[in-house]
Amino acid sequence: MRESLIPVVPMSHTAHIRNHRKPRRNATTLAMRAGVAGGVLSTLAVAGAAGSANAAESATQTLELPTLTADLATQLAQSADATQQAAANYELQAERDAAAAKAAKQAKADLADAKKKAEAKKKAEDARKAAAAEAVSRSSTRSVLSASTGSGGSSTVSAPASGSVATVIAFLKAQVGDAYVMGGTGPNAWDCSGLVQAAFRQVGVDLPRVSQDQSTSGTPVSLSNVQVGDILYWGSAGSAYHVGVYIGNGQYLDAANPSKGVVIQDLSGYPATGAVRVL
Numbered sequence: 715m716r717e718s719l720i721p722v723v724p725m726s727h728t729a730h731i732r733n734h735r736k737p738r739r740n741a742t743t744l745a746m747r748a749g750v751a752g753g754v755l756s757t758l759a760v761a762g763a764a765g766s767a768n769a770a771e772s773a774t775q776t777l778e779l780p781t782l783t784a785d786l787a788t789q790l791a792q793s794a795d796a797t798q799q800a801a802a803n804y805e806l807q808a809e810r811d812a813a814a815a816k817a818a819k820q821a822k823a824d825l826a827d828a829k830k831k832a833e834a835k836k837k838a839e840d841a842r843k844a845a846a847a848e849a850v851s852r853s854s855t856r857s858v859l860s861a862s863t864g865s866g867g868s869s870t871v872s873a874p875a876s877g878s879v880a881t882v883i884a885f886l887k888a889q890v891g892d893a894y895v896m897g898g899t900g901p902n903a904w905d906c907s908g909l910v911q912a913a914f915r916q917v918g919v920d921l922p923r924v925s926q927d928q929s930t931s932g933t934p935v936s937l938s939n940v941q942v943g944d945i946l947y948w949g950s951a952g953s954a955y956h957v958g959v960y961i962g963n964g965q966y967l968d969a970a971n972p973s974k975g976v977v978i979q980d981l982s983g984y985p986a987t988g989a990v991r992v993l
Contacts (some may be wrong), residue, residue, distance in 0.1 A: 834901025841885035841916065878917040878993050879943035885916045886959055886967045892976040894969045904969040904976060906957050910945060913959060919992055929954035932992035937985075943993050946986040960989065 886909070895903040900912050907925040914921050921928050929947035940946070942962045947954035958968030961978065966986070969976045 830901055837888045837901065838885065838916065841881065841888045878919075879941075881917050882913045882943055882959065882993070883961055883967075885913045886961070887978075889969075889976045890967070890978060892969070894972050894975045898969075906969045909969040909976065910957050910959060914992060917993070921992070925949075925954045925957040926952060928957050929988070929990065932990040935989050935991050937989060940989045941991065944989045944991045946981075946989050948984075948987050951988055954987070958986075 889900075889904065889909060892900075893903040894905060896905050897908070898904045899908040904912070907923060907928055910925075910928060911921045911923060921931055925947060928945060929949070929951045932945065934951070935941075935944060940960045942960060944960045946958045946960055946966050946968075948956040956968070958966040958979075960966050960981075964981050965978055966981055967976070967978050970979065
């Protein structure tokens with residue numbers, strides 16, 4: 715067979731070296747690259763504008779912060795003022811409540827005191843009325859009464875039926891049932907000398923306050939000659955420890971002790987030491 719011959723083309727000695735010439739850029743490639751570049755520039759422009767806007771907004775917010783802070787401070791100050799005012803109002807109300815409670819307590823005490831005074835005045839008025847009734851019903855002369863003496867014997871004594879003595883006796887009888895209190899001078903509680911002093915004050919006689927001094931006031935009389943209205947005493951004259959008033963029929967009236975109070979008793983049960991007459 716006949717062999718085919720392949721023609722041999724001589725090659726340049728630089729044929730193996732890569733061509734470094736830049737390929738030509740066609741119009742499509744250039745257009746695409748221009749579009750991409752434009753988009754990038756647009757994006758950068760938008761980002762720049764947004765950054766500027768954000769910077770402006772930040773600046774605006776920074777300028778507004780002092781205003782917000784001032785408003786908040788004002789609100790806090792107003793809230794503090796309101797709290798302080800509320801506390802002051804509560805304190806004022808508490809003071810008013812305390813004053814009202816104190817006034818109510820004082821009013822209650824005043825009412826009780828006024829009631830006691832009214833009762834004492836009523837007792838005195840009742841005593842005067844009783845004395846007046848007794849004065850009308852009896853003669854102004856002294857009648858002879860039979861009375862037991864402190865020793866248990868009998869004697870004849872005279873007793874006034876009206877006048878100052880009757881007023882004293884009426885006052886004393888109006889106090890029967892009152893309490894005995896050491897140092898008491900009425901109107902609802904008495905000790906022995908306080909009661910005697912108050913009784914004789916009804917007729918304008920000012921007696922000493924204590925039993926020791928009352929036992930030496932007036933004219934001394936014997937127990938066999940005691941009359942209604944005479945002051946009886948227990949103990950020696952000048953140092954008596956108890957006093958009462960003779961009311962006739964062998965009886966006397968006194969503020970006895972805490973267990974008995976103001977009572978009427980028989981001389982035979984508790985004989986007196988002596989007596990004085992002031993009316």
